[in-house]
Amino acid sequence: MKFPTTVVKTRELGKTFDNIKAVYGLTFNLVQGEILGLLGPNGAGKTTTIQLLLGLTTYDAGEVSILGMDPTRQRREVLSRVNFSSAYTSMPTNLTVWENLNVFSLLYGVKNRKKKIEEVLERLKITEARHKVTGMLSSGQLTRLNLCKALLNDPEVLFLDEPTASLDPDIADVVRQTLQGLRRERGMAMLYTSHNMYEVEELCDRVIFLHHGHEVARGTPDEVKLAMNEKSLEGVFVRIARGGDVETAGNGDGRN
Ligand SMILES: Nc1ncnc2c1ncn2[C@@H]1O[C@H](COP(=O)(O)OP(=O)(O)OP(=O)(O)O)[C@@H](O)[C@H]1O
Numbered sequence: 001m002k003f004p005t006t007v008v009k010t011r012e013l014g015k016t017f018d019n020i021k022a023v024y025g026l027t028f029n030l031v032q033g034e035i036l037g038l039l040g041p042n043g044a045g046k047t048t049t050i051q052l053l054l055g056l057t058t059y060d061a062g063e064v065s066i067l068g069m070d071p072t073r074q075r076r077e078v079l080s081r082v083n084f085s086s087a088y089t090s091m092p093t094n095l096t097v098w099e100n101l102n103v104f105s106l107l108y109g110v111k112n113r114k115k116k117i118e119e120v121l122e123r124l125k126i127t128e129a130r131h132k133v134t135g136m137l138s139s140g141q142l143t144r145l146n147l148c149k150a151l152l153n154d155p156e157v158l159f160l161d162e163p164t165a166s167l168d169p170d171i172a173d174v175v176r177q178t179l180q181g182l183r184r185e186r187g188m189a190m191l192y193t194s195h196n197m198y199e200v201e202e203l204c205d206r207v208i209f210l211h212h213g214h215e216v217a218r219g220t221p222d223e224v225k226l227a228m229n230e231k232s233l234e235g236v237f238v239r240i241a242r243g244g245d246v247e248t249a250g251n252g253d254g255r256n
């Protein structure tokens, strides 16, 4: 039996800001073709974890390996093979959608730029907005532009920090279908944060719940619900947020 390749590996990862343990003792693997949900209440440590993995913030405990490399020491190489999207990042507002994507394609060294930009615009269904100035986009269009940017370099791993936060249900569905398509076609792996538990159940193979910087539950959505005797992931979330008793579920032994 062939085991899928591990693309992201953390061991006892930790980061403290002043006196706040933003993340601590976080150990997990993300494998090729997997969508792993990193969940938890506001301030749980999700964005910090993604920033640590991207090398945007330095970790002060533990180890990280991305595609077999250290993201702080081999930053360039790692960044050329991964990408990131968030509903909250911004791009130059005076450039058009096309111009912004062209700038990023140049930065990434994309070979056939025109074809690639057309492809990503089509995938996210914003071709009709390509000549719009970025500052005039609706927040849903801006979110999709950010996702287009993240697909330009054909990343092997995609870090998604609340990518659907401002989308209407129709477009959120387009985004989910796109992500599922990319996973199916290319085995792209994704680390995904969202506060929309319906979406998480539909998209994620496994989830890790964080609370106050450390893991409190892990497993497939069904395993976590079963372990916490909740009917929905929403119920699990609310219990965790309110500090109810939590037992680590599913693959919570730290090996995966
Ligand atoms: N640069 C920073 N300096 C100081 N504290 C920080 C910094 N970044 C994050 N924190 C703190 O670390 C903790 C984790 O924050 P983080 O942004 O990772 O949470 P999150 O899970 O992404 O929350 P949200 O759901 O609100 O996006 C919070 O207590 C936050 O205040």
Ligand SMILES: [Mg+2]
Pocket (backbone or CB within 6 Å): 046, 047, 048, 161
């Ligand atoms: Mg966050």
